[in-house]
Amino acid sequence: MDIKSAQQEVRSTFLRGSVGQTVAGIIWLASAVLGTWVSERHAILTLTLAGIFIFPLTQLALRLLGHSSGLPKTHPMNSLAMQVAFIVPLSLPIIGASTLYNINWFYPAFMIVVGVHYMPFIFLYGMREFAVLAALLIGGGVSIGMLLPQTFAVGGWFTSVALLVFALLVQITPRHLQK
Secondary structure: OOHHHHHHHHHHHOHHHHHHHHHHHHHHHHHHHHHHHOOHHHHHHHHHHHHOOHHHHHHHHHHHOOOOOOOOOOOOOHHHHHHHHOHHHHHHHHHHHHHHHOHHHHHHHHHHHHHHHHOOHHHHHHOOHHHHHHHHHHHHHHHHHHHOOOOOOHHHHHHHHHHHHHHHHHHHOOHHHOO
């Protein structure tokens, strides 16, 4: 299988990333709601713990939509997908250290890590749209952390909107414009 065919199969299987980004966006939204109206602790626990279930929830949603929930075992992109999956959990100590220094850096630090996590998606899916999402999250995380270091939930709201808008846009993009 050539790279373009493998990328096409990833796009087709995961509906161009729309389902995963919707799941992630809902989790970020729930965390932002809790961070705004309940407590920082609840927001942090929600994003950190619920984030563990993004891929299994994405698989469940794909199944409920009548779609395959994963690539074939022999697919050439499986190794890259597995490596990409570990970027966020292995970066949790960095997010934790940032949060201990300034609790308001929780979301900005998480945004930067998740943005970096999306960079390999550009190749995995063969979609430049992930470069835009990565840049938004990384740039947004740096900007919010630097310009709004005394506010907690702004990054949660920003990221939830970015993920949900991304999910919508990649799903409604006309098929002739998709590569």
